[in-house]
Each structure stands twice: as C-alpha cells, then as structure tokens.
Amino acid sequence: MLPQDNTRDNLRMPAAVIHCPNCGAELRCASRGAGTGPGGKPGCPYDGLAYASLRAGHDALYFGAWRGIDASPMEVRRAYHRIGRHLAAIGQALTGQDLPAAERDLARAVEAHQAADPSEESPDSLRFMDNALSFAHRVIDDLLHERGLPPHQPMDFSEWYDRVDVPFRDEW
Numbered sequence: 001m002l003p004q005d006n007t008r009d010n011l012r013m014p015a016a017v018i019h020c021p022n023c024g025a026e027l028r029c030a031s032r033g034a035g036t037g038p039g040g041k042p043g044c045p046y047d048g049l050a051y052a053s054l055r056a057g058h059d060a061l062y063f064g065a066w067r068g069i070d071a072s073p074m075e076v077r078r079a080y081h082r083i084g085r086h087l088a089a090i091g092q093a094l095t096g097q098d099l100p101a102a103e104r105d106l107a108r109a110v111e112a113h114q115a116a117d118p119s120e121e122s123p124d125s126l127r128f129m130d131n132a133l134s135f136a137h138r139v140i141d142d143l144l145h146e147r148g149l150p151p152h153q154p155m156d157f158s159e160w161y162d163r164v165d166v167p168f169r170d171e172w
C-alpha cells in the first residue's frame, strides 16, 4: 500500500484568487498583508475609496506580469485586451462629466492602445501599452481631482500584488 501523504502538496497549492464583489479587485487569500475581515473574508484595500474599481483595474495592470522582463507573448496579449476593457470602464466613468482634460487624456490612452499591436511582438507595443496605462492613470487622477481627492498611488497597494519586483519602465 502506498503512503497517502498529500499534506505537503496541498500546502503548495496556489493561493485562491477571490474577486472583490464591490470593485472586482483580485484578492489572494494567502497574500502577505491581506487582512482578514469580519466573517473570515479577505479585506479589500480599495473598498470605500472613490473609483475603487478603476483603481483596482489600473493596479492589476500596473503590477501585471506583462511588464516583467520574462513576460510571455500570451501575457502581453492578455494585458493588451485588459487595457482595452480598462479604458472602456474609464470612458463610462467619464460619461456625463464635463472634464475636457480627462477626455483628452483618455483619447491619448486609446490612441496609444491602438498603436500597440501585440501580434507584431515588437518592443514598441509594450511601450505603447505602458503609455496607454499612464494616460489611463492620469484620467483616474483627473476624476479624483474633480472630487477634491488626492491622486491614486499604486505603490500604496503594492503589497496586494505578486509582482512588486516588476522593473517599472516609467522613464519611457
């Protein structure tokens, strides 16, 4: 009879990813710093903040694997489509608001996103995607500013993400 020792394997299972029902943020149960709220549910760092879902959507991209030097073409393509959805969500938040500067930034983000063609797999597409994300961040900050709130600081939420070691290319 073979020994039935699965305990170690079970411990090695990847942390379960739970999506916050309020903002859609990906919450990893085993994440360091992930507080456990009432009822044993993982706390969400974005809940209660203005534009929580836009912040969470931005940071998931900002700390995404696609920005790492070892990113696979599939991770890049997935991020490309995710940026498209992120920009659409920002566009919805802007609807009905009279914020010309924010609309200009969103137009630049969309333009950069369109210029990024990951099927070409050129280094330029990563740069354009990075630009699109930077402009998206600007729009979120415009929305926050309109409400008299301070800018969004992704690093305040870095402990919730796996890829804090991503070599950021903000200098582009």
Ligand SMILES: [Zn+2]
Residues within 6 Å of the ligand: 020, 021, 022, 023, 024, 025, 044, 045, 046, 047, 052
């Ligand atoms: Zn949340």
